[in-house]
Amino acid sequence: MYRKDLRDMYKEAIREWMENYRDILKEWKEKLKEWKMQAKNEIAKGSLPPLPPLPNVPRMPPLQLHGARSNVVASRIGDEELKIIDMLIEAGLFETRSEAVAFLVNEGIKARQDIIEKVSSALKEIRKIRQQAEEQVKKLRKDLGLAESEEKTSGRFCHQCGRDLANLPAEIQVCPYCGTRLKEA
Missing domain, CATH: 2.20.28 (Rubrerythrin, domain 2)
Structure with missing residues (x-):
């Protein structure tokens, strides 16, 4: 349930960011149209007005995860992946590389949930087999009289x-x- 709520929060934040981004882009396009009209008049006089300044791209609002646990993990990524992450930051989707990587890892895990479930199932089976093997070894040690040395340590x-x-x-x-x-x- 918590994961679904988190996903909904992210979707809502991205939707709001996109709306703000579109509004700012629309305003800039209007300024550009005005500039074109002004430029036509000015070019006839032999001058050119300065382009309207590019708008500030709104930052993706930080999501406050109350009570959420956060772990720091160091990882090596290739240059191409780093360029993509930096592009996402430059576009204003994220403020830091860590934030972008955390989001992409989360999305990757969600996208490959089928594999995660297979690995989880296999790991349960491995643990069960390991426990059975340990019990068998313990029984063999007892049958061979080697269990005494284990008792001495305790x-x-x-x-x-x-x-x-x-x-x-x-x-x-x-x-x-x-x-x-x-x-x-």
Whole structure:
């Protein structure tokens, strides 16, 4: 649901930006028509008026994503892709390269959702197989008597003689078997 809301917000922001862009372009075209009429009169006199200044392209409004988590990811992209990103910034769609890349990544993921679902399904199967393999290895270790070494790392043992101290009171600070001072946990 959140992703759909985000998509709708982006669509609305882009629609508003396009309306503003068209309005500004329409105004500039009118100024250009006026300039042409004025230029015809001025050319007859031997001069040419200055062109009307190009309008400032409205920036894409930043979308406030309340509570949205944002992660920074460094990636290498080719020169052609960078030119496209810079073109989008120059056109006023985005303010930064990061913003443009984030948008394009999001759109790319949405566009290839079919592949994402296949990978997700395959990964679930891989995890299931991995878990079954780990359980099988654990069972084999137990059958071979190798499970003891695993238990030693989890219990309380003397670091000098390796004797099991799990049955002794926790207050004991010296191994009763070899006399070695025990490390404090």
